[in-house]
Amino acid sequence: MYSCLDFTYNLKETLRGPRATAATTQREYLTNRCQGPANKLECGFLLTAIEPPSIESPPLAVTARPTNKGVPPRKRTETTSSRSIVRAKRLEMTDSLHNAPIVLDNGSGTIRAGFAGDDLPKCYFPSFVGRPKHLRVLAGALEGEVFIGQKAATELRGLLKIRYPLEHGIVTDWDDMEKIWEYVYGEGLKTLSEEHPVLLTEPPLNPRSNRDTAAQILFETFNVPALYTSIQAVLSLYASGRTTGIVLDSGDGVSHAVPVYEGFAMPSSIRRIDVAGRDVTEYMQMLLRKSGYVFHTSAEKEVVRLIKESVTYVAHDPRKEEKEWANRTDPAKGVEYVLPDGHKLKIGAERFRAPEILFDPEIIGLEYPGVHQIVVDAINRTDLDLRKSLYSNIVLSGGSTLTRGFGDRLLTELQRLAVKDMRIKIFAPPERKYSTWIGGSILAGLSTFRKVGYNLLAYSFPWAQFTAESRG
Incomplete structure (x- = not known):
């Protein structure tokens, strides 16, 4: 035996x-x-x-x-x-x-995958799994128990019950996560998992068990030859071409600030809050309900997400904006959004109220600091000699930072909290929606990449010993 x-x-x-x-x-x-x-x-x-x-x-x-x-x-x-x-x-x-490594940016809201050395990911789609919510009655109907990818996010969305296997950067359903990875290899990249090493991204301060289970599945089920994990914000700094700076990464599930100096990350200074784009979507859904527009199914929640991405903005002065809407001095600020069925929504103050929770999470009852506060807290946790360089190299990353007015509001808040006359400079790359993946593509494309991480032959018991993580 x-x-x-x-x-x-x-x-x-x-x-x-x-x-x-x-x-x-x-x-x-x-x-x-x-x-x-x-x-x-x-x-x-x-x-x-x-x-x-x-x-x-x-x-x-x-x-x-x-x-x-x-x-x-x-x-x-x-x-x-x-x-x-x-x-x-x-x-x-x-x-x-020695084959081209695969970079797998496993985001809470979207998944980006492609080969190292490419400029942009080859595979990009919402990271959810859809299951039919209606009974199939015709023999020629769509086959399959689950639907993943762009087709599920567009054409079939109304037929499906949608579920995201990741919440706040942590996988809650490994079976669905495995199905998404199977789709990435089979339909997205059209390659064999056994033939390519993998660089897997994750948010900082994630539970070790989450990383170990991911490695277990990739080694056992997909037989990947080697695996390396890295913090998302550090890869975003790679993409910006800098070795010193603090990265504010705000995606769909997590917002975090990671200071890096001359290529060295400072783990004790990392700050993270579980408030991000999905929370903005849910708050937007509640605000629209108060205005008489009800979106209650999981598919309709995806419509709310699209509304959020299209019309929301971050107010430079939220109190002033509230007064203007209360007095209705400028009714033209409302915008119309055309729903998939042709109906038009008139959206007003919800446009700036929803993303405001990124700077003030207490609006929705969460005792977290705002994104501007975690940047200042992270910098203040570093040595005095480093702070000036970090304030002058703030790099934005993640889809939530694409909200109109985000950078201007962040600069205003940082000037209010930082030391007087401190030179603050914020870099907002236009491709920051893909910054993490691009940084991973750069890192995995280096000739020294194959020397890091753990390969298939090193995979052994106990689980806590077989994954490699970025130290900077």
Whole structure:
């Protein structure tokens, strides 16, 4: 009997699944394990015998020993053959490490994927899974239990019950997350996961268990040859061409400020709040309901998100804006938005009230500081000698920072909170919606990238030892 991490297999039973096929004897088990079509030493599992060994072990991560005394000893030529197969698989995996890495920017709201060295991601779509909410009655109807990608986000949206597997940067449904990754490889990139190393992004201060489970799935299910994880904000700084600065990254699930000086990140100075674009969407949905426009299904919530991205803006002075709307001195400020069914919405003060929660989360009852405050707090947690350089290199990243007026309002708030006469400079790259992915493409395209991270052969128990994370 073999113990494979937390799995135990009998030698004489037929094994199913991605880890082994038809292991009726010890010799067949090892041969099939190395020769499987979708197998590159599988997950690099370390197999150990429960009973005393009597056969010489092949090299690398596989140790084979018989458990039945009746099994005849293997000939020298057979052992050499097994060793040759293992060596061949090792060389094959080494070749795959030299293929172009895949950069996987796993955002809470959207997923961006592509090959290292490219200017823009090849695959970009909302990171949700849609399931039909109506009964299929025609034989020629759409087939499939789940729908993912641009088609699900546009044509089929009204037929689906939509669910995001990520909330505030943390995966809450790994089955759906795995389906999204399958779509990325099969339909988006049209490549085999076994042939490319992966750079995976994540927000800072995420639970270690989230990263480890992601690595477990990528190694076991997708058989990726190597994996490296990096903080999203650090990659955004790569994309800006700077080695010193503080990145304010506000996406769909998380907003965070990460200071970096001469290429060194300062983990103790990182500040994060779980207030971002999805919270703005939900607040916009509530404000529209108060105005008489009800959007209650998950598909209609996606319509609200599109409204938010089209018409909202951040007020330079929210109190002044509120007074103007209260006195109705400028009714022309309201805008019309045409719904998919042709109806027109008249949207007024909701345009600036919804994104205001980014600067004042207490509006929706959350005891978080605003995005401007986390920038100042992060800088104040660094040494005195570094603060001047950080204030003059503030880099914006993430889709929520694309809201009109965001940069101007941030500058005003920082000038109010910072030391008098402090020189503050904010950089807002026009491509900041993709900044994290672009930075990952730059990093993974370096010749030294293959030397970092953990590969398939290094994958072993316990889980907490097999993932690599960026230190800066």
